[in-house]
Amino acid sequence: MDNQYKNVIDSAVEKLYIQYPELDTKFGEAGRKKCYEDNVHHFNYLESASTVSEKKVFTDYALWLNSVLVSRGMKSDHLIDNFKCIIEALNESSLEKGENFQVYLKAAILSIEEEDRK
Numbered sequence: 524m525d526n527q528y529k530n531v532i533d534s535a536v537e538k539l540y541i542q543y544p545e546l547d548t549k550f551g552e553a554g555r556k557k558c559y560e561d562n563v564h565h566f567n568y569l570e571s572a573s574t575v576s577e578k579k580v581f582t583d584y585a586l587w588l589n590s591v592l593v594s595r596g597m598k599s600d601h602l603i604d605n606f607k608c609i610i611e612a613l614n615e616s617s618l619e620k621g622e623n624f625q626v627y628l629k630a631a632i633l634s635i636e637e638e639d640r641k
Contacts, residue, residue, distance in 0.1 A: 527618065532562045534612035539605055558605075565609065569624045578630045585631035586638060599639050603632050 536558050540546055546554055572580035589602050606628045613621040613628075 528563075528566045531609070531612045531616045531618060531621075532559055532566065534615065535562055535605070535608040538608040538611055542604065542608070562605070562609065565606075566624075569627055570620075572627050573620050573623050578627045581627040582631045582634045586634055589635050589638070599635050603635055606632050 536555060539558065540555065546558075550557070568581050568584040572578055585602070585606070589599055592602060593599060610625050610628050613625050618624070
């Protein structure tokens with residue numbers, strides 16, 4: 524993982540924990556670490572999608588991940604909210620690929636929402 528993403532991921536995690544302060548109570552520092560690691564995976568897929576200029580790479584990953592999380596009792600909103608926090612963090616950054624990543628994240632959110640309506 525390219526170190527250029529560290530600050531964006533840190534910011535996204537912080538935004539998520541501000542939005543859901545109960546996460547700190549429930550999961551503590553281990554939860555923040557896991558959230559950070561999950562976001563590293565998201566950025567790996569964002570990077571892959573960007574490399575081949577194909578948002579489907581990321582949307583397919585997001586749909587798969589969401590199905591796994593939902594099967595384990597989570598709600599799609601959790602993943603969607605995390606993606607929205609990443610978008611906010613990217614907006615505040617100067618990442619070269621930030622705009623492309625936002626396109627992929629927004630497409631993934633729409634795909635998850637469409638899947639939920641089925």
